[in-house]
Amino acid sequence: MGRLITRTWIPIVMVVVAVTGGVTVSRLHGVFGSDQHVSDPSSADAIVAISPKRVVYEIFGPAGTTATINYLDANAQPREVDSATIPWSFPIETTVSAVIAHIVAQGNSESLGCRIIVNGVVRDQLLVNSHHAQTTCLVKSA
Incomplete structure (x- = not known):
């Protein structure tokens, strides 16, 4: 019997601690009212529509010039245009902030x-x- 107690006392203590902790946490949730969520639409912040941003890239130079152009798209992903005829422009419209x-x-x-x-x-x-x-142009926050 003594050997059984010496082998099982650690798992028994772990179970008792886990149960005691679970009961304590569940009671504290009720004390501090964290389980009572009341939604009042009149107190919510109004959603402000973000106006679209219109970005235009332009490359210019003498007529008949060709160029390799690299730019960032609306998702900041790199894009490349080979042998573009100048003048060249590219519009982007986005609602990101x-x-x-x-x-x-x-x-x-x-x-x-x-x-x-x-x-x-x-x-x-x-x-x-x-x-x-x-040539290179950069606008960090449009």
Whole structure:
């Protein structure tokens, strides 16, 4: 009998502790009222509609220029356009709260520019004059 008690006392204590803890937690839920959820629609915050953001990427330069263009789409996923004819533009419309707009282009001319327009306002613009010009524009939070 003594051997049985020495072998089973730890599991018995663990069961007693688990049951005691469960009973204590269930009683505390009732004391603090955490199980009483009352929904009052008049006290809820009004849902504010987010106005759509209109982002336009533009690449410009001399007529007849072609360029490789890399940009971030509305989900911040990279996209690439090979041998795009300049001038080039791409519109994005989204309702997400913040958009990162980034565009990089390299062309086969001596001049190349980029522009990012957000809701009709030019937010970034750069014109580069160099051999096989490369340009980049970035708007961190549109």
